[in-house]
Amino acid sequence: MGFLLWKWCGVCVHTALIGSCAGTGGILTRGEEFLAQRVGCLEPTAGCPAGTCGSRVRTARAQRGCTRSGQRARSTSPCPPPGAARGGGQGRAGPGCGEEAALSSRERAGGGWARFGSAGLGGTMPSYTVTVATGSQWFAGTDDYVYLSLEGTAGCSERHLLDKPFYNDFERGAVDSYDVTVEEDLGEIQLIKIEKRKYWYQDDWYLKYVTVKTPLGDYLEFPCYRWITDEKEIVLRDGRAKLPRDDKTQILKQHRRKELENRQKMYRWKEWHPGFPLSIDAHSHSELPRDIQFDNEKGIDFVLNYSKAMENLYINRFMHMFQSSWSDFADFEKIFVRISNTISEYVMQHWKEDFMFGYQFLNGCNPVLIRRCTEIPKKLPVTMDMVECSLERNLTLEEEVKQGNIFIVDYELLDGVDANKTDPCTIQYLAAPICLLYKNLENKIVPIAIQLGQKPGPENPIFLPSDATYDWLLAKIWVRSSDFHIHQTVTHLLRTHLVSEVFSIAMFRQLPAVHPLFKLLVPHMRFTIAINTKAREQLICECGLFDKANATGGGGHVQMVQKAMKDLTYSSLCFPDEIKAKGMDSKEDIPYYYYRDDGIKVWEAIKSFAEDVIHIYYETDEVVCEDVELQAFVKDIYMYGMRGVKAAGFPKMIKTREKLAEYLTVIIFTTSAQHAAVNFGQYDWCSWIPNAPPTMRCPPPTQKGTVTIEQIVESLPDRGRSCWHLGAVWALSQFQDNELFLGMYPDEHFVEKPVKEAMAKFRKNLDEIVSTITERNKSKKLPYYYLSPDRIPNSVAV
Helix, strand or coil, X not given: CHHHHHHHCHHHXXXXXXXXXXXXXXXXXXXXXXXXXXXXXXXXXXXXXXXXXXXXXXXXXXXXXXXXXXXXXCCCCCCCCCCCCCCCCCCCCCCCCCHHHHCCHHHHHHXXXXXXXXXXXXXXXXXXXXXXXXXXXXXCCCCCEEEEEEEEXXXXXXXXXXXXXXXXXXXXXXXXXXXXXXXXXXXXXXXXXXXXXXXXXXXXXXXXXXXXECCCCCEEEEEEEEEECCCCEEEEECCCCXXXXXXXXXXXXXXXXXXXXXXXXXXXXXXXXCCCCCEECCCCHHHCCHXXXXXXXXXXXXXXXXXXXXXXXXXXXXXXXXXXXXXXXXXXXXXXXXXXXXXXXXXXXXXXCHHHHHHHHHHCCCCCCCEECCCCCCCCCCCHHHHHHHCCCCCCHHHHHHCCCEEEEECHHHCCCCCCCCCCCCCCEXXXXXXXXXXXXXXXXXXXXXXXXCCCECCXXXXXXXXXXXXHHHHHHXXXXXXXXXXXXXXXXXXXXXXXHHHXXXXXXXXXXXXXXXXXXXXXXXXXXXXXXXXHHHHCCCCCCHHHHCCCCCCHHHHHXXXXXXXXXXXXXXXXXXXXXXXXXXXXXXXXXXXXXXXXXXXXXXXXXXXXXXXXXXXXXXXXXXXXXXXXXXXXXXXXXCCCCHHHCXXXXXXXXXXXXXXXXXXXXXXXXXXXXXXXXXXXXXXXXXXXXCCECCCCCCCCCCCCHHHHHHHCXXXXXXXXXXXXXXXHCCCCXXXXXXXXXXXXXXXXXXXXXXXXXXXXXXXXXXXXXXXXXXXXXXXXXXXXXXXXXXXXXX
């Protein structure tokens, strides 16, 4: 009844509102506040210079803010200065400050009552329906004032306050609709401007999208998926992807150019260490642009997560027991038995076996090092007499090599790397072994010779399966430890995390949000810069967590990345090319290489999807060449991210659609599938400490026949380092909360039907791969699922 009185008579409005203030302690909605200002009941009084009801209105909003789901509570406050402008000085003016002049055209229409849903008394003014979607993450909503302006080919609207009476606008997860009436036709809507003005204190808002229904009934979608912070404004284009050549009007060209100029100021290149790929210019996670920060920084706090992991694993009682050795292999079960799973338990039971040792080169968490041996290197002087008992085909070693049955893994990169010296109480050691492997008659890969150093000599013996049990076991442990170091620093850190960050920074710097390649790539860059920044802040920095348990901590990992950069080539990131270059491409010769088999399937699915999108927007190769933003993106990666090294083979420009499809596939595959393959198996394969020691506390043996079980246990990590290692591999193997897996694109950056059809085809192809992998794994004691698309996150975020 109160609403009816308000609509017909300003006097009744005044009376009703004053009564409401008196009877409820001033709890008014934002709509009541507007009405109160509109009829003048918020005029200053002697008791309250800013207006008695105005103070109560603000108090009411503060009280209402306390109840918002997932939002921070607001407190009451004294009245603002008399006549202070609302909404950052750009909204409705305070009483006595030209209130009528500050009203938007929509508020003036129909005597001001069109604000509440009437179409205007004349019925002739165009009306738009605007729908605003707020994000569902914590603290995504806002109580700030939000204004909208429409800009069309025939004119621009005045800005309109988006506000509904008796309603809490822009709640977390809400989708709110508003009618916006303008004085004249605006033509085709080209841009919309969203402004946020402070209500009481800074209140960030995550805007997902805005849709506009025109007077003619057409719907326009304006994707945003960004945070609006402070008293900022953003200008959005409709969701149709456009290349630079598609923009014909100056206003659209200017918007495009200005967006990139602003981005290039925020996303700046910086050298973290000499020789590294360049990274983001930010010292901490909090310095990053809000749009790329984690929603909840605590969720990616390495110190907190590692400590929590050790607590969850019931091993925190050991975490400070540095220099305290385990008594035997069984003693390691004290920190293992509570956390075993199918694969890790199998590893614990079979880790000493040659089959398990060789299998991990194919399907463990570092399946990228093994290659077919075409010639026995001179630095590994293996003779036929040494390995004859391991060969099963009655062939010489040279003949086995020619037939493709010999494989090699060389850890030369570790040669000369400094071991961790951060703990003066514990001397730590590294080795650079060479391991020769053989494909037996069962098509299993098994080791046949191990040399623990790069230079042959009397003090660097070649260990063989025919040697004493503990000699051979310790040699294999040293290889597994070296493999762990290469995996962590090169395979994982450099070739997925740091490379993906290069792709991310270049994308934000050179591709505007309207560009189809930005829309295609942005889901695969989610949180990548943030996780890397946090790692530089806590994990791999000087005196970081990496130093606690790893023999390559204290600077060794930096040396490794610098040395590994010479092998970081474009072709090595092309999955099929790299597999072929290593001689590992034949399914008949190497039938149990599931990393290869599943990786090829996922690569082809991604490439097909990239081709479908490319053909929608690039009709010919000439269009690719003319896309200046694409070429700037490619050049940024080459010049800054990869330091302009010609030998690395990264293209300086893209000239054909075919090459563009490959380039985009490299980016998407690296940021999704490749990272999944080498990250999420860490707990499975590294939780049993003897199978992946993060450090060794005794030097490599220099002669045979002297190794004892006590020496092996003394060489392995102490209790404290074992616990930190275990907490690390557990934490790193966990998916993020609300993880988005390959093919899941809930943020609709694309609005065009052909692209959505391409996405549906992509998901169908991925589902078929999932089914194939699931069926194969049913009969496997050691299932391989790291490249199953339903377990591949879209981006590097952990």
